[in-house]
Amino acid sequence: xxxxxxxxxxxxxxxxxxxxxxxxxxxxxxxxxxxxxxxxxxxxxxxxxxxxxxxxxxxxxxxx
Numbered sequence: 001x002x003x004x005x006x007x008x009x010x011x012x013x014x015x016x017x018x019x020x021x022x023x024x025x026x027x028x029x030x031x032x033x034x035x036x037x038x039x040x041x042x043x044x045x046x047x048x049x050x051x052x053x054x055x056x057x058x059x060x061x062x063x064x
Contacts, residue, residue: 003059003062003063004059004062004063006043006046006055006059007043009042009046009058009062010039010042010043010046011039013038013039013042014035014038014039014042017033017035017038018033018035021033
């Protein structure tokens with residue numbers, strides 16, 4: 001991998017969020033952290049045309 005992808009950023013955010021919780025087990029179906037919904041919400045933000053400039057800036061920052 002030579003460049004970060006949007007799904008990779010979403011996954012990293014999901015892992016950080018999990019690490020900050022008190023949940024003892026990571027699971028996509030965990031009802032406490034609801035990781036799958038969180039991940040998909042981030043991907044939705046990346047696809048939102050109103051957020052395009054910020055998303056592009058984030059990709060440039062990660063890939064620099």
